[in-house]
Amino acid sequence: MELSETLTFDPGDPAFLADPYPTLNRLREAAPVFYDAEHDRWFVTRHEDVRTCLRDKRLGRNFRHVMTSEEIGVPPLDPRWQAFWDSERWSLLWLEPPDHTRIRRLVAAAFTPRSVEALREPVAELARETLAPLTEKREMELLYEYAQPFSIAVICRMLGVPLDRHRDLLDWSHRMVKMYEFDVSDDVATAASDAAAAFRDYVAGLIQERRANPRDDMISALVQARVEGGRLSDDEIVSTVIVLLNAGHEATVNTLGNGMLAFARHPEMWARVVDGEVPASRAIEEMIRFDPPLQLFERWVLSDGVVVGGTPVPRGAKIAMLFGSANRDPRAFDRPDEFDVTRSDAERHIGFGGGIHVCIGAPLARIELVASVDALRERRPELGLVDEPRHTGAFVIWGLQALRLRAR
Numbered sequence: 001m002e003l004s005e006t007l008t009f010d011p012g013d014p015a016f017l018a019d020p021y022p023t024l025n026r027l028r029e030a031a032p033v034f035y036d037a038e039h040d041r042w043f044v045t046r047h048e049d050v051r052t053c054l055r056d057k058r059l060g061r062n063f064r065h066v067m068t069s070e071e072i073g074v075p076p077l078d079p080r081w082q083a084f085w086d087s088e089r090w091s092l093l094w095l096e097p098p099d100h101t102r103i104r105r106l107v108a109a110a111f112t113p114r115s116v117e118a119l120r121e122p123v124a125e126l127a128r129e130t131l132a133p134l135t136e137k138r139e140m141e142l143l144y145e146y147a148q149p150f151s152i153a154v155i156c157r158m159l160g161v162p163l164d165r166h167r168d169l170l171d172w173s174h175r176m177v178k179m180y181e182f183d184v185s186d187d188v189a190t191a192a193s194d195a196a197a198a199f200r201d202y203v204a205g206l207i208q209e210r211r212a213n214p215r216d217d218m219i220s221a222l223v224q225a226r227v228e229g230g231r232l233s234d235d236e237i238v239s240t241v242i243v244l245l246n247a248g249h250e251a252t253v254n255t256l257g258n259g260m261l262a263f264a265r266h267p268e269m270w271a272r273v274v275d276g277e278v279p280a281s282r283a284i285e286e287m288i289r290f291d292p293p294l295q296l297f298e299r300w301v302l303s304d305g306v307v308v309g310g311t312p313v314p315r316g317a318k319i320a321m322l323f324g325s326a327n328r329d330p331r332a333f334d335r336p337d338e339f340d341v342t343r344s345d346a347e348r349h350i351g352f353g354g355g356i357h358v359c360i361g362a363p364l365a366r367i368e369l370v371a372s373v374d375a376l377r378e379r380r381p382e383l384g385l386v387d388e389p390r391h392t393g394a395f396v397i398w399g400l401q402a403l404r405l406r407a408r
C-alpha cells in the first residue's frame with residue numbers, strides 16, 4: 001500500500017463516517033503514529049500506545065499553564081466565543097495540575113464507590129419506570145424517548161439540578177460538545193457559545209439558591225467545600241457543574257445507542273443476555289469496546305523528548321488518540337471486529353481513558369448501562385430495527401441520530 005494513500009484521514013468524510021472501522025483498521029496496521037499535516041495532529045492508532053499516552057504526564061489536555069500560544073504557534077482563543085471558553089476555564093477537562101488535582105479531589109469526594117453504589121437500586125428503578133410506558137408501544141425510539149431523559153435524570157439527581165429544564169440542558173449540552181469536533185464552523189461555535197452563556201446563567205442561579213438553602217446534593221457540597229483554606233469560586237463551580245452534566249449523559253446515551261444497534265444486528269448475542277447466560281455487567285464492556293461513544297481524545301506535548309510508538313513527537317505538537325482504533329487492535333483483542341459479549345478480554349478497552357483524566361463518572365456510567373440493559377432485556381427480549389439508523393455526522397462524540405426498535 002502507498003503510504004500517502006493509507007495515511008490520510010478525513011473525520012468529516014461521509015464515506016468514512018458511514019463505517020469508520022475499515023479505515024481505522026487500515027491506519028492502525030499501516031503505522032502506530034502518523035502526522036496529518038492538514039489537521040496538524042499526530043494520530044495514535046494502537047492500544048498500547050494510546051494507553052501509554054493517557055498515562056504520560058508530559059502530555060496534557062492543556063498547554064497554557066506551561067507555554068504560551070505564540071511559543072507553539074497556536075492561534076489565541078477566539079474572543080467571539082468567550083462565553084464558551086469561560087465555561088471551560090475551570091472544567092476538569094481543561095485543567096492540568098495543580099488546579100486539576102484541587103478540583104478533581106472535591107468531585108471525587110462525591111463519586112466514592114459507596115455513594116455511587118447507593119444509587120444502583122434507585123437507578124434501576126428509574127430505568128424500569130422510564131422504559132415501561134414505551135414498551136407498551138410496538139415501536140420505540142431508544143435515544144430521545146428513553147436514554148436521554150433517563151441519563152439526564154440520574155446526573156441531575158446527583159447534582160441537585162431540577163428536572164423541569166431537562167430539554168434545555170440537553171440542548172445546551174448538544175450544542176456545546178460540537179466544539180470538540182474538527183473544523184468547527186462559525187455558526188456552530190456561535191451556537192455553542194450562546195448555549196454556554198445560557199447554561200452559565202442557569203447554573204449561577206442554582207448556586208445562589210443553594211448557598212442560601214443548602215441541601216443534600218452536590219451543588220450544595222461544592223458551594224460549601226473548603227479547599228486549601230479557601231472556597232471554590234462561582235466560576236469554578238459553574239464549570240464543574242457544566243462538565244458533569246454534559247459528560248454525565250452524552251457518552252452514556254451514545255453507548256446505549258451504539259451498543260443496542262450492535263445487539264439488533266447480532267440477535268444471537270442479545271439472546272445470551274436475555275436468557276441470563278451473559279450478565280449485563282459483562283455485556284456493557286463489550287458495547288463500549290466494540291463501538292465506543294467517544295472516538296478521539298487529544299493531548300498537547302508539554303516537554304521535549306517525547307517518543308510515541310517509536311516516533312519522536314516535538315514539544316508543542318498535538319496528539320490525537322483514536323479510541324475506536326485502539327479498541328479494535330488485534331494486538332490487544334482476539335477477533336477484534338467481532339461483537340462478542342462472551343469474550344474475556346473486553347474489559348481491556350480504553351473507553352474510559354486512563355491517567356489523571358480517567359473518567360470520574362465510570363462507576364456511575366456502568367450502573368446506568370447495566371440498569372438500562374437489564375430493563376431492556378426484561379421488556380424488549382426481541383429486538384428488531386424499524387429502519388437503518390443514521391449517525392449524527394460527528395466523529396469525536398460518536399453516536400446515532402435515533403434508534404427505532406420494535407418487537408420482532
Ligand code: HEM
Pocket residue numbers: 054061092093094104155243244247248249251252255288293294297298350351352353354356357358359360361362364365
Ligand atoms: C459510557 C459512558 C462514559 C464514557 C465512555 C466516558 C468516557 C470518558 C473518558 C474517555 C474520559 C477521559 C478523557 C481524557 O482523558 O481526555 C472521561 C472523563 C470524564 N468523564 Fe466520562 N465517560 C462516560 C460517562 C461519564 C459520566 C456518567 C460522567 C458523570 C459523572 C462522566 C464524567 C466525566 C468527567 C467529569 C471527566 C473529566 C475527568 C477529568 O478530566 O479529570 N463521564 N470520560
